[in-house]
Amino acid sequence: MFDLETDGSNPDVCSPVQIAAVILDPIKLEIIPDSEFNISLKPDALDINPEYAYDDSDVLDFHAKVRGTSKAEILDTWHKNQKQDQAWKMFVNYLQMYHTRSSKKNCFSAPIAAGYNINRFDLPIINRLSRKYKNVNKEDKTDLFYPRDVIDVMNIVFYWFENNNELKNYTLDHLRDYVGLSKDNAHDALQDVKDTANILIRFMKLFRSLSPKIKFRNAFVNV
Amino acid sequence: MSDYYTFDCGCKFKVLGQSEEFPTIEFDPKLENINLECSRTWDLISSGNTKGCFQLESRLGQTMSKKLKPRNIEHLAGLISILRPGCLEAVRDGKTVSNHYIDKKNNEETVDYYHPALKDILEKTYGEMIYQEQAMEISRIISGFNLQEADILRKAIGKKKADLMAKVKTSFLDGAQKQNIVDKETAEEIFGWIEKSQRYSFNKSHAVSYAMNAYLSAYAKAHFPKVFFASYLKFAKDKIDPQQEIKELVRNANEMDITINTPDLRRLNRLFAIRDNKIYFGLTDIKGLGDSVYTKILQIVETDNIDIYAIKWYQLLYKILSNINSTAAKALIACGALDYIKKTRTEMLFEYDIFMSLTDKEREKTLPFIDKGMSKLKDILSSLTTCKINIKRKEVINNLILTLDNPPYSLTDKIEWLSDSENTLLGAAITCSKLDSYNIEMTNTNCKEFKRTHKTDNIILAAEIVNANVTKTKNGKNPGLEMAFVTGEDQYGILDSIVLFPETWEKYRAHIFQGNILIFSGKKSKNKDSLIVDKVFVPKT
Numbered sequence: 001m002f003d004l005e006t007d008g009s010n011p012d013v014c015s016p017v018q019i020a021a022v023i024l025d026p027i028k029l030e031i032i033p034d035s036e037f038n039i040s041l042k043p044d045a046l047d048i049n050p051e052y053a054y055d056d057s058d059v060l061d062f063h064a065k066v067r068g069t070s071k072a073e074i075l076d077t078w079h080k081n082q083k084q085d086q087a088w089k090m091f092v093n094y095l096q097m098y099h100t101r102s103s104k105k106n107c108f109s110a111p112i113a114a115g116y117n118i119n120r121f122d123l124p125i126i127n128r129l130s131r132k133y134k135n136v137n138k139e140d141k142t143d144l145f146y147p148r149d150v151i152d153v154m155n156i157v158f159y160w161f162e163n164n165n166e167l168k169n170y171t172l173d174h175l176r177d178y179v180g181l182s183k184d185n186a187h188d189a190l191q192d193v194k195d196t197a198n199i200l201i202r203f204m205k206l207f208r209s210l211s212p213k214i215k216f217r218n219a220f221v222n223v
Numbered sequence: 224m225s226d227y228y229t230f231d232c233g234c235k236f237k238v239l240g241q242s243e244e245f246p247t248i249e250f251d252p253k254l255e256n257i258n259l260e261c262s263r264t265w266d267l268i269s270s271g272n273t274k275g276c277f278q279l280e281s282r283l284g285q286t287m288s289k290k291l292k293p294r295n296i297e298h299l300a301g302l303i304s305i306l307r308p309g310c311l312e313a314v315r316d317g318k319t320v321s322n323h324y325i326d327k328k329n330n331e332e333t334v335d336y337y338h339p340a341l342k343d344i345l346e347k348t349y350g351e352m353i354y355q356e357q358a359m360e361i362s363r364i365i366s367g368f369n370l371q372e373a374d375i376l377r378k379a380i381g382k383k384k385a386d387l388m389a390k391v392k393t394s395f396l397d398g399a400q401k402q403n404i405v406d407k408e409t410a411e412e413i414f415g416w417i418e419k420s421q422r423y424s425f426n427k428s429h430a431v432s433y434a435m436n437a438y439l440s441a442y443a444k445a446h447f448p449k450v451f452f453a454s455y456l457k458f459a460k461d462k463i464d465p466q467q468e469i470k471e472l473v474r475n476a477n478e479m480d481i482t483i484n485t486p487d488l489r490r491l492n493r494l495f496a497i498r499d500n501k502i503y504f505g506l507t508d509i510k511g512l513g514d515s516v517y518t519k520i521l522q523i524v525e526t527d528n529i530d531i532y533a534i535k536w537y538q539l540l541y542k543i544l545s546n547i548n549s550t551a552a553k554a555l556i557a558c559g560a561l562d563y564i565k566k567t568r569t570e571m572l573f574e575y576d577i578f579m580s581l582t583d584k585e586r587e588k589t590l591p592f593i594d595k596g597m598s599k600l601k602d603i604l605s606s607l608t609t610c611k612i613n614i615k616r617k618e619v620i621n622n623l624i625l626t627l628d629n630p631p632y633s634l635t636d637k638i639e640w641l642s643d644s645e646n647t648l649l650g651a652a653i654t655c656s657k658l659d660s661y662n663i664e665m666t667n668t669n670c671k672e673f674k675r676t677h678k679t680d681n682i683i684l685a686a687e688i689v690n691a692n693v694t695k696t697k698n699g700k701n702p703g704l705e706m707a708f709v710t711g712e713d714q715y716g717i718l719d720s721i722v723l724f725p726e727t728w729e730k731y732r733a734h735i736f737q738g739n740i741l742i743f744s745g746k747k748s749k750n751k752d753s754l755i756v757d758k759v760f761v762p763k764t
Binding site: 027030033034035037039080082083086087089090091098211212 | 631
């Protein structure tokens with residue numbers, strides 16, 4: 001389960017300024033203790049041009065607002081962050097530590113990527129960085145994750161709420177409000193992944209308890 | 224000190240020297256020097272502990288050894304014959320010839336010689352014609368065949384030549400009439416029996432020589448298990464699936480209370496070896512570390528005159544690990560070969576990656592600081608920034624220091640990762656098991672002890688599920704219902720007969736899948752081999 005905080009809203013061009021992740025145990029359905037990953041990165045734009053000030057976007061405003069600090073401080077922090085290549089290497093090493101479920105390692109035994117709205121936002125960025133740092137498979141997609149499945153918790157939330165108006169919209173912030181999760185530290189990537197992970201775990205436990213009771217076998221016979 | 228060491232079975236060996244745990248003795252593996260009535264050896268074979276024993280090492284070989292319980296070479300030759308596909312597939316009266324032989328040997332089926340004249344020939348094999356030589360001997364007694372004719376009979380039947388068969392049958396019946404031991408009808412029946420037996424009968428001379436070799440390997444295993452396992456592990460590489468072979472041997476060694484240790488770089492042994500009375504993996508037994516890397520390590524140690532027992536972590540990092548390929552270096556760390564360094568494997572890997580982010584020249588510049596005895600990588604890198612280095616690189620190094628200050632992930636070793644790394648790199652989890660991360664205090668036995676314990680009720684054990692075979696009941700109250708045979712393992716051994724009958728299976732089926740760790744409670748089956756489960760618990764972490 002991972003989340004990126006970025007220096008922009010366009011996944012085709014923005015740079016991550018924070019990568020956070022936790023690992024979910026698929027059998028126990030819990031966050032593996034001590035499995036957090038959290039690193040802050042210097043965005044590409046600042047690496048290329050240290051004078052760059054994001055004047056043409058409101059991204060600094062956004063980060064300053066959610067952190068309760070000033071734009072200058074955000075910029076200063078980003079300058080001091082880990083360079084992207086080094087941070088990426090750490091992220092790759094971290095994921096490899098959890099690529100251990102099979103004695104014969106290949107892309108099909110890699111962890112399944114999960115997150116909130118990752119299909120549209122985080123995963124395209126991961127794919128772009130994977131291409132940049134040559135962590136790609138034959139399909140030119142990231143080889144850090146299982147290639148056939150992605151768990152986007154936003155989809156599950158949609159299936160649950162699609163027929164009622166209880167949830168104002170599908171952002172994580174609204175979902176947090178709805179389920180009563182604190183918004184302290186919201187938009188800190190690590191807090192976001194932990195919240196998303198806990199929501200997914202709730203759903204998975206629900207499915208596990210329901211699936212033996214609701215018989216799908218032959219459900220379409222004689223329909 | 225006595226000149227001979229005597230085992231509890233009475234086998235005596237000349238003592239060559241004394242060591243801490245067990246004397247060094249002389250063992251000449253010549254059959255003529257070996258006691259063929261060694262109870263220790265026959266007990267080992269009869270218990271099914273035949274992994275690594277010639278011809279008996281397969282799962283089937285182990286099971287059949289346990290069922291047959293051979294106590295002499297004649298039994299063992301019989302066992303080797305009935306283990307062959309012919310006997311296993313030939314069915315008579317709804318039972319395979321192999322099972323007929325076992326049951327007759329164990330007095331669970333009446334022995335019938337068909338005709339009193341055949342008793343002498345078939346007595347040793349409990350009335351079963353499992354050897355080709357028996358068919359030849361029958362033809363000699365019943366039909367008066369000479370050895371050449373008897374051999375033609377064997378060939379004709381074996382090669383299924385119809386025209387030759389017809390001729391031999393005629394000679395057999397004519398001969399029987401002349402000998403007048405049996406009537407024509409009986410002679411025809413005996414010939415038909417010989418015909419059928421040729422589909423499964425084995426050459427006795429082969430069976431006996433195989434049996435002798437099987438006994439010899441079992442004898443070595445029973446008396447010198449440590450040497451036995453070290454040797455077999457050494458040759459595991461030549462097997463079709465070396466990792467599976469290693470896993471099975473390590474598990475079997477554990478069941479015999481022999482610990483196999485992870486590799487230790489300081490010992491510099493290429494292959495499995497016994498050092499200080501302990502079996503160690505060799506360095507080339509690590510996946511990803513081949514002969515060329517091994518030679519390179521030896522070269523470095525020799526050229527730089529390295530005291531491998533005294534070398535510190537950062538010296539090791541600089542002098543050895545940074546001079547071999549990264550796959551091998553990481554494998555050395557992850558499999559536990561550097562565990563004597565008092566750091567977690569995760570931390571060593573983390574520091575290795577940081578150190579390898581430096582350029583060759585930068586690494587060279589760290590040497591004086593390393594040799595000064597600096598004990599933190601952060602200090603070494605901080606000192607490096609005081610050297611003449613360009614600004615951009617200085618920024619990179621400062622970033623590395625930042626990472627060291629604030630690692631992005633926990634540097635503690637996680638049990639699951641340790642166990643999986645050892646499984647991947649060595650073929651077996653050596654230092655821990657996934658079960659270690661669970662609370663399994665309520666258990667009262669483990670997979671190894673289960674096989675030894677006399678306790679039959681209220682058995683509680685924890686195991687990771689290796690596989691589960693779902694089948695349907697044939698008998699019982701409700702035939703046709705699903706039930707499951709589960710194989711579970713822990714770090715002490717494997718238990719391949721955890722049985723969930725229909726009611727239990729229906730209740731707990733959702734929990735039974737490969738990789739799941741469960742606590743099984745139940746009782747031993749009547750034959751004491753299986754655990755009949757009545758309850759399943761999910762352990763807490």
